[in-house]
Amino acid sequence: MNVNACLVETDGLRDALSRLRANLARETLLDGWPRGVVGAFGPAQAVQYGYPEIAGYWLRWASQSAEVSDACGAAVVAWLRARGDEAGGWPTRVCPLSKPLDATYHDAQYLFDHSMLWDGLRRWGRARGDARAMSLAADVWQHLQTFALPSDSGGFPLLAGRGAVSKRWSGRGGPFLLKVCARVQGQEGALAAACAQAVPVLAAQALESPHPQSHPQLYAIEGLLELGRQAEARQALDALIKAHGSLLRLRESETHGPRRCDVLAQALRAAHLCGMAACLGQDMEAAAVTLAGRIDHRGQVPFARESSSSAYPTWASLFAEQALSAWLGGPLQARDIV
Numbered sequence: 001m002n003v004n005a006c007l008v009e010t011d012g013l014r015d016a017l018s019r020l021r022a023n024l025a026r027e028t029l030l031d032g033w034p035r036g037v038v039g040a041f042g043p044a045q046a047v048q049y050g051y052p053e054i055a056g057y058w059l060r061w062a063s064q065s066a067e068v069s070d071a072c073g074a075a076v077v078a079w080l081r082a083r084g085d086e087a088g089g090w091p092t093r094v095c096p097l098s099k100p101l102d103a104t105y106h107d108a109q110y111l112f113d114h115s116m117l118w119d120g121l122r123r124w125g126r127a128r129g130d131a132r133a134m135s136l137a138a139d140v141w142q143h144l145q146t147f148a149l150p151s152d153s154g155g156f157p158l159l160a161g162r163g164a165v166s167k168r169w170s171g172r173g174g175p176f177l178l179k180v181c182a183r184v185q186g187q188e189g190a191l192a193a194a195c196a197q198a199v200p201v202l203a204a205q206a207l208e209s210p211h212p213q214s215h216p217q218l219y220a221i222e223g224l225l226e227l228g229r230q231a232e233a234r235q236a237l238d239a240l241i242k243a244h245g246s247l248l249r250l251r252e253s254e255t256h257g258p259r260r261c262d263v264l265a266q267a268l269r270a271a272h273l274c275g276m277a278a279c280l281g282q283d284m285e286a287a288a289v290t291l292a293g294r295i296d297h298r299g300q301v302p303f304a305r306e307s308s309s310s311a312y313p314t315w316a317s318l319f320a321e322q323a324l325s326a327w328l329g330g331p332l333q334a335r336d337i338v
């Protein structure tokens with residue numbers, strides 16, 4: 001590729017990243033809700049659901065973004081406080097005002113979701129001096145202790161979820177919980193102690209019996225990175241990429257599923273943090289160009305490239321923002337990944 005072509009390509013990446021950031025930082029209410037609580041948009045741009053876990057991701061990202069106003073983050077915190085259950089937990093998803101409430105998302109609670117929510121509230125509260133966010137983070141932290149099992153129980157020390165949990169990976173537990181353990185390291189309480197006990201087991205699983213699905217396995221790799229276990233993270237990422245054939249061929253799982261944008265963004269971000277640019281060669285550049293090409297004129301990222309009627313998940317946008325920013329030379333450390 002000649003120099004002029006490289007400049008055009010870089011300009012295209014920067015333009016796509018700018019659209020993405022503007023969308024994530026928008027302050028207009030959507031179906032009565034602030035942007036940071038929206039889990040995904042539908043094909044016609046209708047809000048599909050609110051998502052406390054993703055609001056936690058958004059708050060973590062926003063705490064590092066000068067483009068997000070204090071008022072915008074405060075509105076997300078207010079929305080989260082209003083959705084807290086009497087038992088102290090938060091629903092998995094919340095349907096928008098224009099749609100009937102889906103009770104199934106209130107019948108289960110997940111360790112992963114609540115951990116990401118707690119982390120985002122704490123990050124935002126500290127970065128912006130938001131006392132309400134810090135107070136709510138303390139409430140979520142107290143609730144999180146109930147996912148830790150007694151140290152003398154004899155079994156695995158963490159509950160992935162309780163209630164009518166999904167039969168998918170999110171309800172069964174596994175290496176993806178390394179991301180939870182990374183977020184709570186250095187804290188005090190039953191959950192932090194249980195995570196410290198669980199990390200060696202989960203790290204071994206990430207290498208020896210990884211998730212068959214790319215998305216949770218990449219969560220495991222992100223957890224290893226944040227825990228400072230870069231060698232193991234690189235080993236796990238290298239195994240994942242080889243199982244699929246290449247970085248660009250990553251699918252939902254090795255045998256089937258779409259080429260998801262969130263997975264591509266996670267993998268590009270992890271490869272950057274693992275220092276794999278040399279071994280992956282032009283695949284990383286091609287992944288960045290491919291990812292940027294999927295950002296539409298509104299600054300949104302579809303769930304998968306194969307479907308023209310795809311949903312546009314906020315988490316895919318957040319992962320893509322960090323992946324493309326890092327590719328363009330922006331600072332990114334493992335402790336800051338959403």
